[in-house]
Amino acid sequence: MSTTAAVAVSPAQDTQEAAYYNQHGYVVLPGLVSEAKIDRLMDLYRRDILPSDSKFFRQSTNAYETNRINEHGYVAQSFLDVHAYKSFPEFREAVMEIYFAPEVLEALTRITGSARHNLMQSMLFDLNAATPPHQDWWYLDSVPNGHLLAAWIALEDIDERAGRFYVMPGSQTVNLHEAELPHSKWLERMADYVEKHRSELHAPAMKKGDVMFWNSRTVHGSLHTIDPRFSRKSLTAHYLPSEMTYGNLFASKPWVKYEDWKGQQYFANQPEYSLKADLASRVKVSIYDNPTLLKVARKFQKKALSDLK
Ligand SMILES: O=C(O)CCC(=O)C(=O)O
């Protein structure tokens, strides 16, 4: 596999933001999302999600869990695929108004050159979850690789003591993967990479409404929390140029079924809680670090879906 730059520039992408993004693997756009949209979302979060006793799937623990609220009133575990919370329609609407805000969609087009983008995954953080360093392409990407991008949206002015989100500038050309490498070993290599390049680590001060976009191959993570009195309210979203096939480093998933929100396409991978969804997630977690079992599961998934045709 190539270890040099992957992302091609299309003519429509000829902007300063695109040039910066292509060179560094990320770009920050200050004040992109309006305060009003964020305030609406946070009001609904406090009304509907924070006090809820529902189980939500957590990006930070890979399990369905009820909220664990710390002594300062913040939820410790991050929420995965909030854009698919159909049981909380008003909250979900406020989420979608941000993910598909015209300003955000226009920024995506300036960066990638693609006219449209599909929302593939989302997360909401109340507190820092100290996300270990990784590249998103292991989990989700375009096929061919390197064209999916993510957005980190600050929902408040992020205090340094909360534990900031960081990127490793220029790391979109780094490839520490090899065939049959277990996930945990790959994560060790990612951590080593960050340690060796510590002086390059970039953890900008993000203010409410600021958005950072980064490439699916850019190494990123979160610094440790310095003081748990500080929340780190943020959203992330992963977008695929609409004309491209979805997948990851290992597989192409042309079968994904998109849903529609006001003419915009999104994919909801992680279902809301049910006994069946809970069992399926436990099976997935149990095989995740075993390359042989994972290979069988990926094959089986392909076969099961081709049988449906
Ligand atoms: O905000 C974080 O701590 C991590 C988010 C992340 O890695 C992602 O959305 O891909």
Ligand SMILES: [Fe+2]
């Ligand atoms: Fe990530």
